[in-house]
Amino acid sequence: MPSSRVRLPVSFYARPALTVARELLGTHLVLEGEAGRRVGRIVETEAYVGAHDLACHASKGRTARTEVLFGPPGRAYVYLIYGMYHCFNVVTDVEGVASAVLVRAVEPVEGLPPALRTDGPGRLCRAMGLTLGHNRWDLQCAPLYLEEGSTVEEARVARGPRIGVDYAGEWAREPYRLWVRGSQHVSRPPARRGLESA
Template sequence: MPAPARLTPLPRAFYDRDTVAVARALLGQWLVHRGDGTTRVGRIVEVEAYLGPTDLAAHTSKGRTARTEAMFGPPGHAYVYLIYGMHHCMNVVTGAEGSGTAVLLRALEPVGELPFASNGPGRLCKAMGIDRRHYGHDLCSADLFIAAAPAVDAADIVVRPRIGVDYAGEWALKPLRFYVAGSPFISRR
């Protein structure tokens, strides 16, 4: 699938709304990272929604900390963190400032050449060249952003519980993982 000729960031208003609505709307959009003379592009095919301090699977469930500060910031920024001491993961901050809500980007369909597999949040960040330097990055900028692409039809969106949050009790079972039906690029079926 070729990238569109003109890639421009989505407006902040796209992110400044209900987190589940943003999660669903992110499917099919283009994640773009320009840097070091290259442009990396991937089509978002899998995401998970995190609903703020009451969501026991969300990092913000422990309150406002130095680590989670970006999640409490304005919508349309990146919350990038390191897991297992080696893998970066990227969330898109959503909702009103102070809400602590975000959407984890779980998998991309490669568009053009990506140097690594991009199925799974750690692989996605590695393939896109995203790391902690992008913590709090404004996604309305020209170097790391999400660009508009044709929306995925609601009938083509699969809804499942999130992955790897068993510690969150009943929140582990909430249907907050969304992916494009039939995509061979998702992290787990």
């Protein structure tokens, strides 16, 4: 069944990664295919703000893998970690600035069993059916896209350090991970008191 919600425009993505990471909370990630329509409400994101961000893949330079990060905005960046888990990102900011937002968790909305685990980027991609085959897809015209969802009030937004980027030194401590407080689908609670802020 076609959705009455509006697909997010290029202008939504053509902003700094931290802004997009915040605004993605509450929106819907959609994949339409032979298996039907799968929809998840985004409840957790991580911002990677450019080549100067040592946690960002682009920090090691412009390569065949990272080329998509340099724009244009509104493209999918999907990569494989540990040889088995896919991670889905959206490319942000203006063309030439290598930044993106990792979608870490969604709440099942349509086509996904309510009890299905969608916490963490690997589980999310497995549940949605996202693979390397979706890398570089234009979210404006592909059957993979993001659409308007429900607004998340600022009081319900938590922030803390990103996960799994200890190699990035001081950049690992930046509060660039955002999530919806109280969601049972968030991948990991704060490691200790004091890391969560409004």
